[in-house]
Amino acid sequence: MYRTHSNGELRLANVGQEVTLAGWVQKSRDKGFMIWVDLRDRYGITQLIFDEDRTPKEMVEKAKTLGREFVIQVKGEVIERVSKNKNIPTGEVEILVKELTVLNASLIPPFTIEDETDGGDELRMKYRYLDIRRNPVKNNLIFRSKVAIETRKYLSDQDFIEVETPVLIKSTPEGARDFVVPSRMNEGQFYALPQSPQTFKQLLMVGGMDKYFQIVKCFRDEDLRADRQPEFTQIDCEMAFVEQEDILNTFEGLTRHLLKVVNGVEVAEFPRMTYDEAIKKYGNDKPDIRFGMEFGELNEVAQHKDFGVFNNAELVVGIAVPDGASYTRKEIDKLIEWVKRPQVGALGMVYVKCNEDGSFKSSVDKFYNEEDLAKWAEATGAIPGDLICVLSGVADKVRAQLSALRMELATRLGLRDPKVFAPLWVVDFPLLEWDEESKRYHAMHHPFTSPKPEDMSLLDTDPGKVRANAYDLVLNGNEIGGGSIRIHDKATQALMLGHLGFTPEQAKDQFGFLMNAFEYGAPPHGGIAFGLDRLVAILGGQETIRDFIAFPKNNSGRDVMIDAPSKIDDEQLKELNLKLDL
Amino acid sequence: MYRTHSNGELRLANVGQEVTLAGWVQKSRDKGFMIWVDLRDRYGITQLIFDEDRTPKEMVEKAKTLGREFVIQVKGEVIERVSKNKNIPTGEVEILVKELTVLNASLIPPFTIEDETDGGDELRMKYRYLDIRRNPVKNNLIFRSKVAIETRKYLSDQDFIEVETPVLIKSTPEGARDFVVPSRMNEGQFYALPQSPQTFKQLLMVGGMDKYFQIVKCFRDEDLRADRQPEFTQIDCEMAFVEQEDILNTFEGLTRHLLKVVNGVEVAEFPRMTYDEAIKKYGNDKPDIRFGMEFGELNEVAQHKDFGVFNNAELVVGIAVPDGASYTRKEIDKLIEWVKRPQVGALGMVYVKCNEDGSFKSSVDKFYNEEDLAKWAEATGAIPGDLICVLSGVADKVRAQLSALRMELATRLGLRDPKVFAPLWVVDFPLLEWDEESKRYHAMHHPFTSPKPEDMSLLDTDPGKVRANAYDLVLNGNEIGGGSIRIHDKATQALMLGHLGFTPEQAKDQFGFLMNAFEYGAPPHGGIAFGLDRLVAILGGQETIRDFIAFPKNNSGRDVMIDAPSKIDDEQLKELNLKLDL
Structure with missing residues (x-):
């Protein structure tokens, strides 16, 4: 011992x-x-x-x-x-x-094993086993483990069964790029690694498992943006004989349980918002509602004056920045520079200072009088002492720009306290979104999401207007879960795949197994998947998911510690009937 | 609702x-x-x-x-x-x-959804979602889920942390064949899918995680024998600052917990047996000890008479079959046919009937008298009424043959009741085993297993004699878990890899990351891995693991339901810089 x-x-x-x-x-x-x-x-x-x-x-x-x-x-x-x-x-x-x-014994470690280390990112990754000795990383891994345990506990108590689905599956063209695995036993054929167990969990519903969950690794061969891993973990769930309401209640329960036992925070009933409302109020389908600063649309009160920029804009929209009236000219200029950065992309910004004495001072005083500006203040909810920031342009773009500004200002104002949790259901997502590049509609969620019955008639006439039985769970401005009520009959599934550009042959080839299954008594069903990595990071009050992963990969998908991926030898290639084509 | x-x-x-x-x-x-x-x-x-x-x-x-x-x-x-x-x-x-x-609605199902179905294996696999509706399969999946939950509960209560290790890792040459995954972002390079998280869990020990576990999918690109899946699930565990005794106690505790809560069976302390003893007594390193029929070695009492077959044999060994004296001549002939089948491979079998009156009747009465045969009975523990079955030949082979006969007879005699559980620790495995084909020693467990300190001196002189700090947990004749105390210093690891035929360069290239880690304060550590699929099947009282897997693959590694693996398109191949070489 x-x-x-x-x-x-x-x-x-x-x-x-x-x-x-x-x-x-x-x-x-x-x-x-x-x-x-x-x-x-x-x-x-x-x-x-x-x-x-x-x-x-x-x-x-x-x-x-x-x-x-x-x-x-x-x-x-x-x-x-x-x-x-x-x-x-x-x-x-x-x-x-x-x-x-x-x-x-030990060599002298390449960085100090202290909470605040002198080691840079790359060095810490190379010696990840030393980094894990540090309390912040160690505690993150323990925290992640606890979130997983409590998730399993909650779902098991609710009669969910954890079922393992295959990792070596069939490649499907929809969605992100698949990682593929050559099969030695089946010449010229490849497995794919799952982007999610979507079709399998639906088959489990057809199989009568009733309530399924799994905490499961998924894979996406995408170019990696910052803090996005090629392998990631999902809390994947599906239920039969449910309507949207049943799912929202169940997983609101899970989230509330986690917040309570993991964070010690009691949260009231989660608010719900339609996708349209989220876009209109926050310019974003995953709004951070820890703070207000809701969008005020100003077309009515700002157009038809002499200010051409606004008159020509599809949308004029502003937000009130609390206590922003005290910003100096220099500070405001910096803010304007900020929105003009290529990452944000605004052409400019109009501002209005709401002075404490009730008067206004704006960058467009030439075109608007006090009475006009008072209407802007009303529309944006600005009170004396606030600064109104106004952007204009094409609606989609200007909303995204103002959303970025809103988040940036909230961060600066300290309104995004990681210890405060503001969950939100966003519902009624569009079923389809138009893709300019491929000139066709894509499934916004995935091809198995059901359209709202009352919108079915629009499928042929105005596909972009069809709403889906789809929902996202948003926490502090992050999408932590998303799901839908699925299609459960063959005809609707075939119709949907047709709208997504599949020929009947392609549909059968790719998803025939699922559509066949729907012919043998498929129950109504729906589900949700949570991104565990993101969920853990947010509950843990941190921005980056990488520090909650024991052995993460860098932005080139490389494990800097063990030097993977690496070359395999010619014999292995030969056995797999592969040639490199460099 | x-x-x-x-x-x-x-x-x-x-x-x-x-x-x-x-x-x-x-x-x-x-x-x-x-x-x-x-x-x-x-x-x-x-x-x-x-x-x-x-x-x-x-x-x-x-x-x-x-x-x-x-x-x-x-x-x-x-x-x-x-x-x-x-x-x-x-x-x-x-x-x-x-x-x-x-x-x-439902089409008429292709087989009946009843406990006893009229559907054959292939049909049930093709319509697996219908098969899952049947109670036996459904209950198996629920049973599996319960075993996993209880495993997590037990280990968490003992301060084990579940840590997820990567699925996209580096290919290593030791062990079975790796599945490989071409990396689009790193031209000409491949990830491998893990055969086990072995090196990662050791790095977690170097990282101070102290007690790690994970229920995790692993992969092996082997030709599939019956009931062996290319992807399988392990309960993978590792502990720091432990000796073999600590590990045996901990995982005896886990197994006892599972037997109690899942099967309602209380089991006494697990017996332990050395590898040598298991081979000598049962001809097998995973003996089924639900019944006796231990081997009796007969060289001393059966050689040096006039029976040339025995005189020329390396080993003469027998077992006593309870109540076998009543077998007819025809039944015994059939038994002799059975041991001569190519799958068993014996050249013949000598038998002795131990009559109720204390006399003997054997197939070799010409060479042995009653007094001789009484010694055989003593050596095999036969009592009046038993049948002694004796095989002879090269020791390794004859032990394997007699072990097969022992298991077959026990099955026929109803001594292998799936509701009876007889766990056993087999310890002191050899470190190395000689491979005729490659003309070199291979690690019996894996290259990270530590030799017993007292046997270290034999490494150069008689490598096959070196015992390892390695152990298997055997349940009802199945290996359900195996592990070892690991090497935790660079010099010993390098020495071991050298004995396994690695050049220093190869050792550094393949396992440098691990040996480097050992230089920064690696604690003594060891662990174990359980095959969850097999464990679940045995606890569930069944032979085949496939019925405890929601979506299993057939013996060609194919998912007959969704037709995976399948061809991928030329564009995908091009993006991966691969060409097929059919």
């Missing part, structure tokens, strides 16, 4: 006991006649003391040779500390060491 | 309530004026009654059109049944239907 206790365990009540501890040398202080060592493991830190009077001489000598991150085992007596450390749970005791064994 | 209750829920106490149910038509009986329908869902069956006197006429008419597996919704009143069915929990009530809605 290497240890009798962990390093987070001993208290005053243990004084007098002989114990064996093991762990890493966090640091040591050598006062000549006395040496203190902080011994660390996952559970905490315990102070060791080597004392010339009370510790065998050779142990003291050996203690002097200990470097940071050496792995040691000590035997000794728990004694009360003279100067207590109130900051750690073991701070009232220390171990008077009688025996010291070095279990493994 | 599609239903107020499930079909397994209603009892006499609910009589008088108006309820809404939904589910599948299991069967219907049409008596003209009355129609009974068994309505099924995951939770059970509820009987519906359509009655000309009490049900609206058009509902009765509609009920007459219902076919098997139609999905329906009914509203009605819970009434007490006249003739009660004591076999099902809902058997005291039925629903007097007032409203009937057909939610989805």
Whole structure:
């Protein structure tokens, strides 16, 4: 037995006991006649003391040779500390060491194993096993594990069955690019790695499993944007004999449970908002509603004056920035620069200062009088002391621009407290979205989402207007889950695939197995999938998902630590009947 | 809301309530004026009654059109049944239907959805979603889910953290063949799918996670033997600061917990046996110890007589078959045929009948007298009434043959009751095994297993004799888990890789990341991995793992239902810089 206790365990009540501890040398202080060592493991830190009077001489000598991150085992007596450390749970005791064994030495680590490390990102990734020793990363992994446990607990208690679905599946053309896996046993054929277990979970519903979930790895061979991994984890769920309302209630329950047990936060019933409303009010289908700053549309009150920019715009829209009237000219100029950055893309910004005395001062005073501007204030909800920021242009674009500005200002104003949680259901998503590049409609969610029955008639006449039984769960401005009520009959599924540009042959070839299944008594069903990586990061109050993943990949999809992907040898290629075509 | 209750829920106490149910038509009986329908869902069956006197006429008419597996919704009143069915929990009530809605029709299913189905294997696989509706498969999936939940619960309670390790990793040459995944972002390079998260869990130990587990999919691109899947699931575990004893205790605890909560069986402390002893006593490193029939070695008492076959054999070994003395000549001849089948491969079999009167009758009476045969009986533990079966030849082969015979006879004698559980630790496995084909030693477990310190000196002189700190957990003749104490220092790891035929360059190229990690304070550590598929099947009292997998693949690695793997298009190949070389 290497240890009798962990390093987070001993208290005053243990004084007098002989114990064996093991762990890493966090640091040591050598006062000549006395040496203190902080011994660390996952559970905490315990102070060791080597004392010339009370510790065998050779142990003291050996203690002097200990470097940071050496792995040691000590035997000794728990004694009360003279100067207590109130900051750690073991701070009232220390171990008077009688025996010291070095279990493994360590080179000097390339960065400090401290909460605030001196290691840069790349170095920390290369030595990820050292990075994981640091409390922030270690605690993130423990936190992630807890979220997964509590998710499983909640869903199991609700009669959900966790079923494993295959990882080696068939490639389908819809959605993002598939990773493919050549099959040695089936010449010239490939498996794909799943982007989600979508069709399998639907088959489980056809199979009568009634309530399914799985915490499951999924894969997407996309060019990686910042903080997006080629492999990611989903909480994947599906229920039979349900309407949208049943699903929203169930997964509102799950989210509320997680917020309660993981964050200790009680949240009221989640508000709901239609997609159209979210776009209109926040310019965004995943609005952060921790704060207001709702959009005020100004076409009525700002057009038909002499200001051509506005008159020619499809949409004039503004937000009120709390206490923004105090911004200096320079600060406002910087804000204008900010919205004109290519990442945002606005051509300019009009502003109105709402002075404390009720008067207004705007950048377009030439065109608008006080009465006009008072109407702007009313439309944006601005009160004296606020700054109204107004953008104009093509509706879609200007909404996205103003949304970016709204988020940026809220961040600057400290309105995006990661300890505050504001969940929101966004419902009634459009079924289809037009893709300029391919000149056809794509499924906004996926091809299995059902249209709202009352909108079915629009499918032929005005496809873009058809609403879907689809919903997203938004938390603090992030989409953390999305789902839909599915199509469960062959005819509707065939119709939908037709609208997505599939010929009947293609539809049969790709999704025939699912449509066949629908002919044998498929129940009404629907579901949702949560992105676990993002969910964990948000609940954990952090922006980046990478620090909640033990071994993440960098933006080229590379594991910098183990050097994957790598070349495989010619023999393997030959066995797979593949040739490289470089 | 599609239903107020499930079909397994209603009892006499609910009589008088108006309820809404939904589910599948299991069967219907049409008596003209009355129609009974068994309505099924995951939770059970509820009987519906359509009655000309009490049900609206058009509902009765509609009920007459219902076919098997139609999905329906009914509203009605819970009434007490006249003739009660004591076999099902809902058997005291039925629903007097007032409203009937057909939610989805069904074609006639290709096989019956009954516990005993008329569907053959292939058909059931092709329509797996229908097969899952059958109780045996459905209950297996629920059982599997329960084993996973209880595993997670037990390990979490013991402070294990579940950490997800990557699926897209680096290909390594040791072990079985890897599935590979071409990387579009890194030309000419490939990921591999993990055969186990071995190196990652060791890095987590170096990273101080202390206790890790994961229930995780692993992959092996092997030719598939019967009931072996290319993707399989492991309960993967690792602990730091442990000796073998700590690991055995921890995972004996897990197994005991599972047997208790999943099977309701209390098992005494698990016996332990060395690998050598298992081979000697049972001819097998995963002996089924639900029954005796231990091997008796007969070289001493059977050689040096006039029987040349035995005199020339490396090993003469027998087992006592309980009550086998009563076998007829014909039955014994059949047994001899059985051991001579190519799958077993014995050249013949000598037998001795131990008569009830204490006398013996053998097939080699010419060479051995009663006194000789009494010694055979003593060595094999045979008592009057038993049959002694004796094989001879090269030790390895003859042990395997006798082991096969032992298992076959035990099956025939009904000694392998799937409701009886006999776990066993097999310890002290050899570190290396000689491979004739490649003319070199291979790691019996894997290259990270540590040799026993006391055997280290044999590494150069007699490598085959070196024992490892390796152990298997055996349950009813199946290896359900295996693990080892790992090497945790660079020098020993390099030495081991050298013995496995790696040049220092190859060792560095393949496992440099791990050996580097060992230089930064790697703690002593070890672990174990359980094959979840096999474990679940054995706990579930069944032989085949396939029926515990929702969507298994056939022996060609194909998913017969969705037709995977399949061809990918030329554009995808081009993007991956691959050419097919058929």
